[in-house]
Amino acid sequence: MTNNPLQSLRFVKSRPLTGDDQKALYYIHDRVAQTLTEILSAEPTSAASWQVISVEQQSFQQVLRKYPRDSVWSLLGFGESLVGGVALVIEKESVISMVRQAGAEIAPESENEITEFELGQIDNRIQQFSEAFSTVWGEFHPLSLQLATFPNTPTIDEFRNLLMGINPDTPSVLITFQVTMIARDVQKAALVFPQPYLAPLYHALQNVLESTREEADFEQVQERITMVDDVTTPVIVELGKTRMSFSDIQNMEFNDFIVLEQAIDRPLTVKVGKDTLMKGMPGTTSDGRHLAVQITES
Template sequence: MEEILSQNEIDVLLSAITSGEMDAEELKKEEEEKKIRVYDFKRALRFSKDQIRSISRIHENYARMLTTFLSSHLRTYVHIAVTSVDQVPYEEFVRSISSLTVLNLYSMSPLKGNLLIEVNPNVAYALLDRTLGGKGTTVSKTDSLTEIEVILLKQIFEKATYNLKEAWSTLIEVEPVLEEFEENPQFIQMVAPNDTVVVVSMSAAIGETTGMINLCIPHTLLEPIIPKLSAHYWMDNTAAEPDENAYRKLSNNLQTAEVDVRAILGETTISINEFLKLQSNDIIALNQQIENPLLLTVNEEPKFYVQAGKQKRKIAVQVLEEIKKGVNAHE
């Protein structure tokens, strides 16, 4: 929508052009320059801000589940949180990570393509140290991981695939499988260098060690489910009809739930002094008229008007009327 100027603003503008303070030709030139935007075809933005927010929301859930899993598995303090979600060319992502790192390549059936999780060496070594009974401190290593270290790390990342599956289940049911484990990013070529990927960066703290975990998700992997990343899908999905079986189970469980039911014979107020002087056979007058029905409460909420009586030699009450909200109680 174009900006509408007030009469005051129009007068000031005309006055500035007449006096020579502003040049009309320069204004036209500036307006034309604003219409031109630089676009880098090598860095094509294939996802909208709305879709990026949806991806971020999914992986915030993943970060929470991964935190819980690693905390219980390693029995130490672990905190993982999403710090940023960006879309970049694949070659830019490869250049941004260390030449010696830990790379896990997952297939995401039924989706075509792979998802890459890059774990900073500091975090990987802390995982190893804690798994082997250490305090979770990192070590400075310049050489490759040993075969035993690779096996131990692969076991951790394979167990963690369940968290990835659960996080993505709000979008699509996938079966993540760890296909490759590498240390050099040059050995893994998922997509063409100029292809767009979404990079989800997460900060990880294990004990006193901190580092980054990056998820690289190619556009080709997400392409079939891009419509599901829109806010409209999430809203429609939230407003969907409840599952019939779940509704039936919930209804049955509610029917067997126990509640506290009380029939109130009446109430009154006395002083502490009167209360302390109470003796056997003393009479306390209640505020309840004998001809009026009693109040029946359910979990302290007024629900029915009842009258007292007996049922099979037991004290009982008979329901007379349901109390509707907004209707005054009987006097």
């Protein structure tokens, strides 16, 4: 693992990100994904297809809440040539799926943990991601990346020490990649790009958008962006939770009630995948035929 701390980075202000900015970021990081896929294809054991599936804006605090504490984070500082840096984050389960060899002998107590060997393996993958990132972004601005990888999510104070000026409200771009490997579950990784550090690169985003309009594959890129917008995902509304003994469960009968911890005047939790994104109050549709939730917090 890389343990050298990154040089502290000076903070700069940012302007709001436009829709064209997001499209340009999609295009650039789709190229990063393609480049990384080519790099990984050189080794059959690590071959994987990377693809951008979403580009969205969130506050830095929202990003931190999105990922479990035991996620692996790698901070890629831009070095002397440019203010700022980005972070690549991969959940622990995804790390294990990406690097654990089939049939590997793992002690039962370590089955759900990342071994030192696997930490080294994922660090190598992150180095390869860094290479692809530098190759593509280097066409617009020379980068000399400094890499620091953490086996657990740094605290906001630790982030401040590494990315000067970062605070919970800092607007950030979250670029999510889908990682597909042979005979393994599809996994995800995400790149966190604090918007203040995009400021010196806004001209590059504009140039990218203009150049892609002249390329034959621009319509295909636009179509892929539109497809991402149209992708559906399961939305789960939690009515409530409780705990019961096995004997109580076994003795449940028709017309018995299960009392939940959820108070009737408290909003319900709305989840997208594993993440809590909203809260709302229960109700019904206007025709009374379906249950519904009115969003009260997001």
